[in-house]
């Protein structure tokens with residue numbers, strides 16, 4: 271099969287179809303989304319080497335649970351041991367023995383086939399197009415915030431970042447509080463949210479007042495400092511950016527203002543799939559371009575261009 275591999279450089283290579291281990295399914299990948307994390311891995315994030323890709327939809331070809339065979343699925347990316355201290359505490363996304371699809375010790379989904387534990391899989395309702403289903407994983411990450419933090423109906427929320435994750439977060443939190451503004455660098459990206467009725471502002475605009483919650487989803491280390499300047503005393507800054515270079519922050523300001531800093535990573539697939547099925551989250555305008563897997567190098571380059579949002583690979 272063909273796969274996009276990162277091993278000090280990016281290459282589309284020919285390799286054997288993976289053999290699922292016990293309890294795992296073999297999945298024929300239909301489509302996969304390129305994420306900022308994939309670009310960060312290229313810059314050294316997680317020191318990962320191997321097949322990239324963690325946002326996918328596919329069809330199960332082999333599974334011990336025969337009900338799954340032939341079904342369209344998306345998959346949770348953390349593969350866990352079920353025995354360690356965090357697995358036993360029902361915090362299995364923090365499993366100390368975990369592998370993570372296309373990010374940590376497990377070949378990813380920018381390939382014709384991939385494998386995942388059957389328990390990681392979720393059936394995709396028929397009505398969800400494959401170019402929409404690839405948003406399940408990043409949308410689940412947006413829903414993670416409301417698992418971690420209760421948002422009140424009039425909470426003032428600022429989302430920093432008009433990229434893919436920032437927009438998914440803004441749309442998700444808007445379901446909980448209409449008092450929200452998404453701040454970004456690109457008018458055309460912010461316009462996608464404005465069209466949905468969500469307030470937006472450019473980085474250069476001055477924001478009135480301080481926010482109860484600021485979500486940092488800029489993908490850059492400078493975003494944390496900006497978030498700390500915008501949050502009210504005893505407010506919460508949610509950190510969503512995973513970048514290879516790490517953060518610098520004015521820790522004293524955070525101490526004096528007693529700001530709660532909340533790291534936030536992967537989230538629940540079920541509410542994400544429901545929102546996509548019901549159309550309460552709009553992803554289609556975010557899809558900029560689609561490429562075949564054979565053209566994955568060009569797709570990865572395009573994914574970093576300022577004039578695109580989501581790039582999707584079709585296998």
Ligand SMILES: [Zn+2]
Pocket residue numbers: 305306307324325407408
């Ligand atoms: Zn991702």
Ligand SMILES: [Zn+2]
Pocket residue numbers: 350351352353354355356357362364365366367368
């Ligand atoms: Zn574990």
